[in-house]
Amino acid sequence: MTEQPIVEARGLTRDFRVREGLRRRVVHAVAGLDLRVDAGEAVGYIGANGAGKSTTIKMLTGILVPTSGSVLTCGLEPVRDRRRLARQVGVVFGQRSQLWWDLPLRESFRILAAIHHLGREQERARTDELVERMELGGFLTTPVRQLSLGQRMRAEVAAALLHSPDLVILDEPTIGLDVLSKQRLREFLVEERRAHGTTLLLTTHDMGDVERLCDRVVLVDHGTVAYEGTLGGLARRADAHRVLVLDLAEPTPDLLGVPGTTHEGSEAGGLRQRLALVGEGTTVASVLAAVSSRAEVLDLSVAEPDVEDVVRRLYASRREPPPTDE
Amino acid sequence: MSVTGVPASRARPPGPSGPVEALRPYWRIFVAGVREQARYVAATLGGLLANTVFGLLKSALLLAAVASAGGSFGGYTAPQMATYVWLGQGLLGSVDLFGRSALAGRVKDGSVALDFLRPVDVQAAAVVSEVGRRVFALLPRGVPSVLIGAVFVGMAVPASPPVLLLGALSILLGITLSVATVYLVAVSGFWLVDTRGVQTFYMVVSGFLAGLFVPITLFPDWLLVLAWSTPFPAMLMFPIDVVSGRVGGWSAVGLVGAQLGWLTLVLVVGQVATRAGRRRLEVQGG
Numbered sequence: 001m002t003e004q005p006i007v008e009a010r011g012l013t014r015d016f017r018v019r020e021g022l023r024r025r026v027v028h029a030v031a032g033l034d035l036r037v038d039a040g041e042a043v044g045y046i047g048a049n050g051a052g053k054s055t056t057i058k059m060l061t062g063i064l065v066p067t068s069g070s071v072l073t074c075g076l077e078p079v080r081d082r083r084r085l086a087r088q089v090g091v092v093f094g095q096r097s098q099l100w101w102d103l104p105l106r107e108s109f110r111i112l113a114a115i116h117h118l119g120r121e122q123e124r125a126r127t128d129e130l131v132e133r134m135e136l137g138g139f140l141t142t143p144v145r146q147l148s149l150g151q152r153m154r155a156e157v158a159a160a161l162l163h164s165p166d167l168v169i170l171d172e173p174t175i176g177l178d179v180l181s182k183q184r185l186r187e188f189l190v191e192e193r194r195a196h197g198t199t200l201l202l203t204t205h206d207m208g209d210v211e212r213l214c215d216r217v218v219l220v221d222h223g224t225v226a227y228e229g230t231l232g233g234l235a236r237r238a239d240a241h242r243v244l245v246l247d248l249a250e251p252t253p254d255l256l257g258v259p260g261t262t263h264e265g266s267e268a269g270g271l272r273q274r275l276a277l278v279g280e281g282t283t284v285a286s287v288l289a290a291v292s293s294r295a296e297v298l299d300l301s302v303a304e305p306d307v308e309d310v311v312r313r314l315y316a317s318r319r320e321p322p323p324t325d326e
Numbered sequence: 327m328s329v330t331g332v333p334a335s336r337a338r339p340p341g342p343s344g345p346v347e348a349l350r351p352y353w354r355i356f357v358a359g360v361r362e363q364a365r366y367v368a369a370t371l372g373g374l375l376a377n378t379v380f381g382l383l384k385s386a387l388l389l390a391a392v393a394s395a396g397g398s399f400g401g402y403t404a405p406q407m408a409t410y411v412w413l414g415q416g417l418l419g420s421v422d423l424f425g426r427s428a429l430a431g432r433v434k435d436g437s438v439a440l441d442f443l444r445p446v447d448v449q450a451a452a453v454v455s456e457v458g459r460r461v462f463a464l465l466p467r468g469v470p471s472v473l474i475g476a477v478f479v480g481m482a483v484p485a486s487p488p489v490l491l492l493g494a495l496s497i498l499l500g501i502t503l504s505v506a507t508v509y510l511v512a513v514s515g516f517w518l519v520d521t522r523g524v525q526t527f528y529m530v531v532s533g534f535l536a537g538l539f540v541p542i543t544l545f546p547d548w549l550l551v552l553a554w555s556t557p558f559p560a561m562l563m564f565p566i567d568v569v570s571g572r573v574g575g576w577s578a579v580g581l582v583g584a585q586l587g588w589l590t591l592v593l594v595v596g597q598v599a600t601r602a603g604r605r606r607l608e609v610q611g612g
Contacts, residue, residue, distance in 0.1 A: 016608065063439045065605050079605075086445035098440045102362045114354035115444055117342055143365075 004075055006167050006199045007037035007060055011069035013223075014055050029055040031223035032069065039166070042193060042200040044214035044231075046207075046311065052223040053203040057171055060201075061091055074166055087116060090160035094172035097152065098159055099144040105155055106140040109162060116163035130158040133188055150181035157185065161192065167199045168192075174206050186212045221315060235310045241276040243303040244287055248273065249296035258290045351446050352454045359458020370466040373419055377471050381415040385479050388540070400544040402572065405481055409570035410541055412475025414562060417497065419467030420460040421561050422504040423536055425511045425528035427456065433515035442604065449509060449593070449600045456505045461498070481570075492578055493569035499585040500565040504532075506592045507557055513596060516603025531556075537563035557588040 012033040018025050030052040037043050047053050058064035059071055062078030062085055071078060074088045092098075099108040109130075113123040131137050134154045139147060147155065153173060161168060170189075174182045190213065192198055202209060210217055210231060217234055219227040227234055235241075243264060246255075251269040255261075260282030261275040275287060284302060291297060342348035363370075388407050392399040402410060429452050432438040441448045475481050511528050515521045533539065535558035542553050542563050553559050564581040567573040573581055 058439065061443060063442050063607065082442060083445040083447075086443055089443075091440075091443050093440070096437050096440060098443075100358055100362065102365050103358060107358060107361065111351075111354045111358050115351040115446055117347055117350070 003038065005036045005072075006039050006041075007035060007071070007073050007201065009033055009035040009056075009060070009069065009071040012056070012059060012066055012071050013068045014052075014059060014064065015067045028223050030059070030066075033220070033224055035218060035225065037167075037199060037201055039199055040193075040197050041216060042214045043202070044210035044217040045201055045203045045220065046205075046210060046217055047220040047226070048311075048315065051220045053220055054171060055223075056220070057091075057169055057201075057203060061085070061089060061169065087163065088165055089167045089169060090163065090165035091169045092153075092156050092160045092171065092173050094153070094156075094170075094175040097144070097156065099152070099155060101145045102143055104141045105136065105144055105147065108144065108155070108159055112159055112162050118163065126162060126164065130161060133191060134158045135184070149176055150178065153177060153181065154185060154188075157188070161198075164196060165198070167201065169201045171203050172205065173202070174204065174209055182206070182208065189213055219311065219314065227314060234314070237314060241278055244275045244277060244284060245301045245303060246273050246275065246291065246295075246297055247271065247299040249298055252295040255291060255294060258287060261287055352450055355446075355451050356454045356458040359455040360462040362455075363459040363462040367466050370419065370463060374467050374470055377415045377418060377467065378474055381411055381471065381475060382478075384415070385411040385475070389479070400541055402541060402543075406570050406572045407541075408475060408479040409481040410566050410572075412472050412479065412481060413566045413569055414538060415475070416464075416468035416471035417500070417562060417565065418538070419463040419471075420497075420501050421536070421565075422456075422460065422501075422508045423529065423533045423538060423562070425508050425525040425532065427452075427508050427512045429456075429509065429512035430515055430521045430525065433512055433521070434519060438607070442607075448604075449596050452512075453502070453505050453509055453593075453596075456508075457502050460501050460505060464497075489568075489571060489574070489578070492582060493565065496565040496568040496578075496582050496585060499582065499589060500561045503557055503585060503589045503592060504561040506589060506596060507532075507561075509596050510592065510599060513599045513603055516599070516606050532558050532561070535559060536561045537566070557592055560585045560588045 012030055012035070013028070014030040016027045016029055018027050029050075033052070033056060035056070045053055045056070055064065059066050060073050060078060062073075062080075062082040065079050073085055076085045076088075078085055099105065100111065109127050110123075113127070118126065131140065134157065136151075136155060136158060139151055144152065144155070157170070157173060160170075168189075174185060177185065186209065189200065193200060200213065202213060204210060214231070216229065217227070217231050218225055219234065227237060229237075244261070248271055251271055252273070253270060254263050254266050255273050255275060256263050258275060260277060260279030262278050264274040264276050266273045275291075277284070277287065284300075288297065288300070342350075385408055388399070388402075388411060389404055392402060392404050392407050397403065399407065429438065429441075432441065438448075441451065444451070472481070508528070511521055511524050514524050518524065535542070535553040535556050537553075537559060542550060542559055545553060560581075564585055568578045568581055
């Protein structure tokens with residue numbers, strides 16, 4: 001079997017004309033984007049508001065015609081093969097509903113099953129599976145407009161997955177959800193991928209989504225790929241490190257020159273000091289051993305790099321041509 | 327059609343396997359439209375009340391005109407005129423002479439993107455769903471309105487089962503034609519974004535030319551010609567003429583044929599506009 005990517009975009013570009021008073025301006029929402037997603041992958045597509053995420057998604061799914069460049073999704077040309085592609089892709093836009101607002105939730109699944117030509121048996125098996133795993137049983141007969149946001153988002157995701165698409169695209173799926181609802185949705189998606197090998201492309205501002213769900217991240221900025229690789233690699237690129245926070249027994253001069261660390265700061269006259277773990281293979285144990293010869297350590301904690309901070313730092317530092325490797 | 331490269335365990339349904347299966351999505355969408363409307367019976371009853379009041383005023387005026395004209399006015403006898411008034415009032419809840427649609431709102435706020443993410447013909451799905459709503463509206467609005475007219479004023483009723491059948495077909499075509507034309511109003515939003523101007527124009531023109539206020543046979547010749555060169559009379563006037571028996575025999579069949587012609591034309595224009603508009607669609611909102 002040839003390894004055809006699920007998504008392959010080359011030089012994908014989309015301009016918008018924006019009117020500002022009497023003047024017209026061209027905005028390059030997506031500018032020469034290259035993107036490849038392989039079958040079975042889970043990719044986090046991240047970036048600031050207006051970076052070009054949604055515009056990309058719209059071109060991948062055939063809603064929006066590219067200004068230039070090419071894209072193949074599931075081996076199909078999205079705009080031309082819209083209907084064939086729709087059978088192979090499931091999309092959730094967190095801010096919009098694809099359910100029948102006035103009808104009981106169950107009706108939406110029935111209609112979508114007909115739209116996707118599921119057989120009677122297939123429809124029942126798949127609906128049962130989704131209802132059970134997404135815990136929708138309690139409100140199947142409730143009109144969609146009466147569902148809570150958490151219930152509705154689970155229903156939206158189930159609706160997008162009803163036809164067992166090869167590729168699932170989720171645009172801000174956890175927006176506005178409470179911690180528990182987010183966790184439930186993530187657990188479901190992990191299970192769904194394990195059971196069916198579904199490819200996942202996720203745009204989100206929620207780094208928890210990326211950490212829990214994605215093998216790989218693609219960071220987009222000004223319509224081009226700013227970074228592609230693992231989340232850890234992203235942190236390294238942005239020069240973000242784990243930080244060891246030490247509470248010492250008595251005020252101590254700054255702990256400079258500890259191997260594999262840089263001193264990030266001291267508080268309370270040196271009672272609390274922060275050391276960034278910079279070297280490859282630097283361990284907390286080795287640092288602790290080095291420090292204990294100079295001061296008595298009462299307590300310690302390790303702060304992981306905050307990914308949103310990482311993204312912000314990368315944005316600030318990046319104003320040269322985009323690197324593509326970690 | 328087979329899907330290659332997909333393991334059997336997650337084989338996808340291969341798409342429609344025949345004409346019946348191909349129509350199944352649209353049937354379900356139609357039924358969904360019926361059910362959606364069924365949840366708003368209370369709102370429909372408000373419309374029925376307004377309808378009835380206007381119907382009483384209209385029939386008082388027009389029946390007085392028939393009487394003063396010596397029993398026939400513009401080719402309408404008193405029972406035919408009563409039928410014109412009450413059938414027209416009854417159809418008003420189902421034939422779309424207002425031009426608003428859910429789709430226009432979806433084009434404006436960008437949710438129409440979701441319609442394009444389904445493996446269905448966007449025009450067919452939108453039209454079928456709206457026809458479902460409007461066919462249901464015949465029950466709480468159309469039937470009572472006609473009954474009220476029959477009881478209080480007296481109406482001409484279809485003489486025979488074939489006329490009744492042809493009349494039913496004509497009503498269905500009138501509803502569908504109006505919905506397919508309003509679809510064009512919504513689709514103009516691909517170019518205009520906001521379709522309120524077009525919708526207002528539709529509302530002003532359609533009711534008048536469809537014969538909602540007076541039968542179009544009362545129009546002066548030039549206006550009659552103008553009306554005939556639009557699809558509007560085929561939405562309301564034709565069904566009323568067929569059902570009331572004012573136009574009978576092969577002429578009635580001719581009117582239904584004309585309705586079919588208009589419907590085909592409007593659907594073709596809608597299909598072309600959808601395809602052209604899709605390429606322009608910029609999808610408002612994130």
